[in-house]
Amino acid sequence: MMANMLLDVRGLSVGVMQGGRSTALVDGASFSVSAGEVMGLVGESGSGKTITCRAMMRLLPSAATQVTAGQVLFEGQDLLLLGDGAMRAVRGQRLAMIFQNPLSHLNPVMTIGAQIAEPLRRNQGLSRREAHTEAVDLLRQVGIPDPARRISDYPHQFSGGMRQRAMIAGALACRPALLVADEPTTALDVTVQAQILRLLLDLRDRTGLAIVLITHDLGVVGQTCDRLAVMYGGRVVERGRVAEVLARPRHPYTAGLLASQPGRGVPGTKLPSISGQPPAPGELTEGCRFRPRCTLAADICASRIPQPHAIADGWISACHRSAETQALEPAA
Amino acid sequence: MSTHPLLAVENLVVSFPVPMGLTDIATLRRRRVRAVAGVDLIVNRGETLGLVGESGCGKSTLSRAIVGLVPTEAGRVRLDGRDREGMSAPDRRAWHRRVQMVFQEPHASLNPRMTIGQTLGEVFRVHRICPPAEIEARVGDLLEAVGLRRDFANRRPHGLSGGQCQRVGIARALAVEPDLIIADEAVSALDVSIQAQVLNLFMELQRARGVALLFVSHDLTVVRHLCQRVAVMYLGHVVEIGPADAVLHAPLHPYTAALVAAIPQPGKQSLADTALMGEPPSPLNPPSGCPFHPRCARAISICASAMPEPRRIAQTTVWCHHAEDTPALQPERII
Ligand SMILES: Nc1ncnc2c1ncn2[C@@H]1O[C@H](COP(=O)(O)OP(=O)(O)OP(=O)(O)O)[C@@H](O)[C@H]1O
Ligand SMILES: Nc1ncnc2c1ncn2[C@@H]1O[C@H](COP(=O)(O)OP(=O)(O)OP(=O)(O)O)[C@@H](O)[C@H]1O
Ligand SMILES: [Mg+2]
Ligand SMILES: [Mg+2]
Numbered sequence: 001m002m003a004n005m006l007l008d009v010r011g012l013s014v015g016v017m018q019g020g021r022s023t024a025l026v027d028g029a030s031f032s033v034s035a036g037e038v039m040g041l042v043g044e045s046g047s048g049k050t051i052t053c054r055a056m057m058r059l060l061p062s063a064a065t066q067v068t069a070g071q072v073l074f075e076g077q078d079l080l081l082l083g084d085g086a087m088r089a090v091r092g093q094r095l096a097m098i099f100q101n102p103l104s105h106l107n108p109v110m111t112i113g114a115q116i117a118e119p120l121r122r123n124q125g126l127s128r129r130e131a132h133t134e135a136v137d138l139l140r141q142v143g144i145p146d147p148a149r150r151i152s153d154y155p156h157q158f159s160g161g162m163r164q165r166a167m168i169a170g171a172l173a174c175r176p177a178l179l180v181a182d183e184p185t186t187a188l189d190v191t192v193q194a195q196i197l198r199l200l201l202d203l204r205d206r207t208g209l210a211i212v213l214i215t216h217d218l219g220v221v222g223q224t225c226d227r228l229a230v231m232y233g234g235r236v237v238e239r240g241r242v243a244e245v246l247a248r249p250r251h252p253y254t255a256g257l258l259a260s261q262p263g264r265g266v267p268g269t270k271l272p273s274i275s276g277q278p279p280a281p282g283e284l285t286e287g288c289r290f291r292p293r294c295t296l297a298a299d300i301c302a303s304r305i306p307q308p309h310a311i312a313d314g315w316i317s318a319c320h321r322s323a324e325t326q327a328l329e330p331a332a
Numbered sequence: 333m334s335t336h337p338l339l340a341v342e343n344l345v346v347s348f349p350v351p352m353g354l355t356d357i358a359t360l361r362r363r364r365v366r367a368v369a370g371v372d373l374i375v376n377r378g379e380t381l382g383l384v385g386e387s388g389c390g391k392s393t394l395s396r397a398i399v400g401l402v403p404t405e406a407g408r409v410r411l412d413g414r415d416r417e418g419m420s421a422p423d424r425r426a427w428h429r430r431v432q433m434v435f436q437e438p439h440a441s442l443n444p445r446m447t448i449g450q451t452l453g454e455v456f457r458v459h460r461i462c463p464p465a466e467i468e469a470r471v472g473d474l475l476e477a478v479g480l481r482r483d484f485a486n487r488r489p490h491g492l493s494g495g496q497c498q499r500v501g502i503a504r505a506l507a508v509e510p511d512l513i514i515a516d517e518a519v520s521a522l523d524v525s526i527q528a529q530v531l532n533l534f535m536e537l538q539r540a541r542g543v544a545l546l547f548v549s550h551d552l553t554v555v556r557h558l559c560q561r562v563a564v565m566y567l568g569h570v571v572e573i574g575p576a577d578a579v580l581h582a583p584l585h586p587y588t589a590a591l592v593a594a595i596p597q598p599g600k601q602s603l604a605d606t607a608l609m610g611e612p613p614s615p616l617n618p619p620s621g622c623p624f625h626p627r628c629a630r631a632i633s634i635c636a637s638a639m640p641e642p643r644r645i646a647q648t649t650v651w652c653h654h655a656e657d658t659p660a661l662q663p664e665r666i667i
Contacts, residue, residue: 016491045495045523061491100494100521103440145388146614149350157348157365160436160517161387161550183494186520187436189550190594192387192612194603201603216495216523217551219596223603260525263553267576268535271528271557280481 005073006210007056007178008032012070014048014055016281022068023282026052027234029070030308033178036208038201040221040242042257043231044278049214050100052231053180057097058087074178092123096171100182100214102163106155112139113151116170123174138169143195161187168196172203182214197224218261222246227314230254233279233289236308240315250317250325252294288320296321336413337374338544339398339431339512344371344407346390346397350616365615367393369568369623370407375512378542380534382555382576384591385565386612391548392436394565395514398546399433411512429459432505434518436548438497442489448475448500449485455507474503479529494521502530506537514546519554531558552595556580564588567613567623574648584650587624622653630654 012029015022026048033039041049054060056072058079072079075094079087091097099105107115116138117131126134132151139147142165155163164187171179179200185193201224203209213225221228221242228245230238230253238251249255256274265271276293284291288306291297300320308318319325346368367390375381383391396402398409400416408415416427435441443451452471456462462470472482478499489497498521505513513534519527531554537543549555555562556576563573564585572585583589590608610627613619619626625635634653643655 043523045499045521045526046493050493065491101437101439101497103437143387143612145612146616149614149616153350157350159388159392165387183521187517187550188387189385189591190552190596191590191608193550193596194594198603216521216527217596218524223596257523257525260523260528261553262524262528262531262551262557265557267557268560270532270535273528273532274525277479277481280483 004035006033006035006037006075007212008071008073009052009056010071010073012052012055012072013068014051014060014065015068017064017066018282022066024068024285025065025234025281026055027285029231029234029236031229031236031239033210033212035177035210036204037227038204038211038213038225040225040228041212041214041231042216042218042221042228043237044233044253044257045216046278047231048234049231050182053097053182053212053214057091057095057180058082059091059097092119092174094177096174096176096179098164098167098171098179098181098184102160102167103155105167106163108155111152111154112158112166116151116166116173119170120173134173135169138173139166141172141199142166142169143192144169159187161189161192164188165192165196175207176209178210178212180212180214183216184213185215185217185220193220200224218246218258230257233284234281235289235318237290237318238316239308240312244312244315250311250315250322251290251319252296252321252325253290255325256293288318296324336410338377338379338412339373339375339546340408340410340413341371341373341394341398342408342410344368344394344397344409345405346393346402347405363616366568366618367615368397369618371565371568371570373563373570373573375544375546377511377544378538379561380538380545380547380559382559382562383546383548383565384550384552384555384562386567386587387550388612388615389565390568390615391565392516395433395516395546395548398514399431400428401433429508430511431514432508432510432512433514434498434501434505434516436516436520438501438521439489439494441501442497444489446488447485448487448489448492451500452485452504452507455504459508461508470507474507477506477533478503479526495523495526498522499526499530509541510543512544512546514548516548517550518547520549520551527554534558552580552592564591567618568615569623569651571624571652572648572650574646574650578646578648584645584648584655585624585652586628586630586654622651624652 010030014026015024029052055067113135116135120126120131136147136151144150225242228242229236232253238254249258260273279289287303288301291301306318306320308316311317311322347364347366350363350365397404449471453467456467471485475482475484480499519530559576562576562579563570566587572588608627621636621638622640625631640651640653642649642651
């Protein structure tokens with residue numbers, strides 16, 4: 001095990017109570033992140049990326065969703081066992097999350113500035129004036145024009161991408177050791193996106209910040225992440241170094257995803273996609289959840305859950321047919 | 333069929349009041365943010381026009397102004413040549429049925445107390461799209477069209493993933509069979525496979541029913557695939573508009589060139605060194621002359637003093653003082 005391991009998620013499962021019984025939304029997810037490392041988390045819409053990260057942060061959205069198994073080791077302690085007060089302190093000082101939909105996570109009746117400055121005062125003991133100065137500086141760093149003035153705007157006065165950047169500024173304010181960023185750049189044009197990603201990588205280089213980056217943009221993954229975990233139907237199906245996984249995906253879902261990237265065909269023509277639908281939570285729990293959509297599916301795929309296993313050094317796939325997947329079409 | 337374009341936006345201006353700062357109170361000046369500073373656009377039937385530009389440049393505000401969700405300060409919005417202003421109530425309702433918007437932040441645009449089935453069903457009812465007995469089936473079909481299972485009709489927005497919510501927003505816009513869809517970052521929360529399904533659906537609607545699309549997006553690869561024409565906005569102004577092929581492969585405006593050069597590529601392993609120089613401009617205090625000049629490597633004195641007139645070069649219109657003097661800018665990367 002690596003010495004500087006910062007976060008180690010082991011067998012994390014999350015269920016939702018439906019009609020008196022618990023249905024799995026996340027099923028035994030495992031991955032780790034070292035200090036100074038950026039790990040990409042990608043996968044189908046609805047595959048459980050957000051729920052996994054919120055479970056890690058102990059910020060599941062409702063009482064109906066609960067962790068049912070696993071450990072979240074952060075700096076050596078299991079976050080799932082911490083008391084609420086201790087967990088709040090870890091979240092305020094060591095861990096931060098950028099949420100996927102800023103509008104639901106920003107307070108509509110509080111100015112942007114107050115929302116960034118208030119945690120600075122609470123967690124870092126800054127004075128009102130110091131916190132204000134720091135908040136202006138953070139907004140400048142994320143490229144908000146005229147930050148000294150815009151700091152007194154309310155969230156609805158910001159554009160979508162400006163709100164996203166305000167969330168990023170707020171998350172960086174507490175100088176976390178680990179940043180969990182859930183689709184942090186979906187509303188940013190490519191030049192501002194590059195500026196924000198450079199800011200994050202710079203913090204990584206200078207302070208050893210570790211980042212879990214959830215994104216659908218495989219170009220961004222290629223440019224910023226060291227390692228990658230791919231989720232499908234609540235399970236982590238493939239994990240490895242970015243350059244290797246993107247060049248030669250070994251899980252059929254990963255291969256299908258990479259083959260669906262736009263930009264290769266003639267404009268206006270039908271885009272390739274993975275045919276079929278993902279299973280509903282609670283469906284197809286017996287074997288591989290990707291099997292109805294998989295061209296390599298065999299009998300064993302219906303009867304046994306494929307366990308994640310090493311297929312090369314630092315490369316893990318949860319596929320019964322991983323011997324055959326060597327031949328999968330590599331991404332262009 | 334009329335000779336007018338489906339949608340025509342003429343010299344549209346939208347501004348918002350901003351709270352007065354100390355200096356404003358001293359000088360008694362009321363400041364406004366000019367989010368859209370005089371935009372002209374047309375969208376033809378069956379066409380997809382891409383709208384791209386810097387975060388905060390006014391794309392969402394322009395979209396909302398077109399559908400009538402924010403008041404305009406000046407300008408006109410016409411559909412088939414008819415201005416929405418002064419229309420009778422039924423005409424206005426028909427107008428709103430024909431132009432549908434998919435919102436950038438879908439969670440905020442769905443009623444948390446209603447099931448997805450009720451939300452979509454209401455659209456069918458209000459616009460009398462089909463007999464009440466058929467609504468349930470139509471809702472199911474619509475959900476499937478955007479890659480959601482029919483049983484999503486029973487769920488509420490709470491607990492939907494980001495991409496599931498976004499697809500409900502798309503389904504709601506499609507429900508009324510509009511003539512124009514304004515899609516504001518409508519596929520940004522979808523993985524590339526589901527994104528492909530939704531884009532295929534848009535292209536299919538276009539072929540089958542001649543639906544037009546104003547497609548706001550930061551993903552230039554998708555814009556290239558989907559759009560016949562592209563408009564590039566900067567600080568409330570359109571600075572370049574023309575065929576997608578020309579604008580994205582041989583940009584004429586320096587801002588477009590910077591944008592195209594920053595496209596992330598899966599093959600490349602480091603961030604492109606593309607940060608535009610200088611501070612981002614503030615709509616509270618816009619620069620004189622060309623809005624891009626403080627960050628433009630080619631700026632000369634005229635750029636600081638005069639707003640460029642539009643120039644027509646081949647099929648592209650560009651607002652840059654240098655447009656005729658230089659060959660198309662070669663971005664680092666061609667999509
Ligand atoms: N309270 C709930 N009740 C029922 N299902 C839920 C609930 N909360 C989440 N889910 C389901 O759990 C699954 C995982 O959701 P999650 O938000 O983690 O997806 P995601 O991978 O982040 O997707 P996206 O990329 O679209 O954001 C989804 O199918 C979602 O509908
Ligand atoms: N209701 C409002 N009150 C005050 N200012 C506003 C309001 N809505 C938008 N603005 C401002 O208008 C400008 C344009 O915002 P808009 O949301 O149109 O940008 P956008 O191009 O959609 O950006 P993004 O790509 O980040 O979504 C921004 O400076 C924004 O802060
Ligand atoms: Mg999510
Ligand atoms: Mg916007």
